[in-house]
Amino acid sequence: MQDLLIRLQSDVVGTRRPAAQSVGETVQAENLPLLMDRLLARVLRDPDSGAWDSAVEIAERVPDTVAAVCHTLGSIPLDGIPRAKLSSAVRRLPGDRQEVAALLDGWQNSGHGISPVVGRLRATGRGRSV
Numbered sequence: 001m002q003d004l005l006i007r008l009q010s011d012v013v014g015t016r017r018p019a020a021q022s023v024g025e026t027v028q029a030e031n032l033p034l035l036m037d038r039l040l041a042r043v044l045r046d047p048d049s050g051a052w053d054s055a056v057e058i059a060e061r062v063p064d065t066v067a068a069v070c071h072t073l074g075s076i077p078l079d080g081i082p083r084a085k086l087s088s089a090v091r092r093l094p095g096d097r098q099e100v101a102a103l104l105d106g107w108q109n110s111g112h113g114i115s116p117v118v119g120r121l122r123a124t125g126r127g128r129s130v
Contacts, residue, residue, distance in 0.1 A: 001027070001035055008054040009042055016050045020057035029064075036065055040072040048082040052089075060092040070099040078112040086114060090121040 004027070007019035027035055036058070042051035052073075059069040073081075073089060086107075093100040108118040 001031060005035065005038055008039055008058075009049060009051045011050040016054055017057065020054040021061065023058050024062040032062070032064065033068075036068050040068060043072055044076065047076050047080055047085060052082075052085045056089050056092045060094060063094070063097075066094060066097050067099050069093070070097075070103045074103050074106060078107070078110055078114055081107075081114060083114065083117060086117055087121060090118060 004019055004023075007015050008023075010016040010019075023032075023035070036055075039051050039055055039058075042049060043055050055065075055069045055072070059066045070093070090104060093103070095101070104118060104122065108115055108122065
């Protein structure tokens with residue numbers, strides 16, 4: 001699991017993306033919470049890392065991870081959310097989930113500088129909403 005976690009945190013897309021895509025198929029169900037806890041701890045420490053991208057990509061593919069990913073992303077102070085990472089979160093998180101709608105609504109209605117960015121992404125169809 002440590003090797004997978006290292007690859008999931010990589011900033012190299014060619015290393016990170018295949019690892020994220022494999023999580024649902026290769027990680028045993030009982031190990032998934034531990035893997036996600038460690039990955040999401042990295043997201044909290046360094047939102048601009050590849051861990052953010054992996055977390056969002058895993059949530060897109062593995063429904064059991066959506067709530068934890070949304071909770072973690074929602075815990076990051078708005079000033080700490082890299083604008084470059086917003087697009088991937090808005091585009092990839094599954095819009096049929098209440099947790100996702102709540103996260104995106106919170107960002108969009110926050111009155112913070114990210115609000116118009118999230119609003120534009122959602123309005124142009126690159127973001128999903130319930």
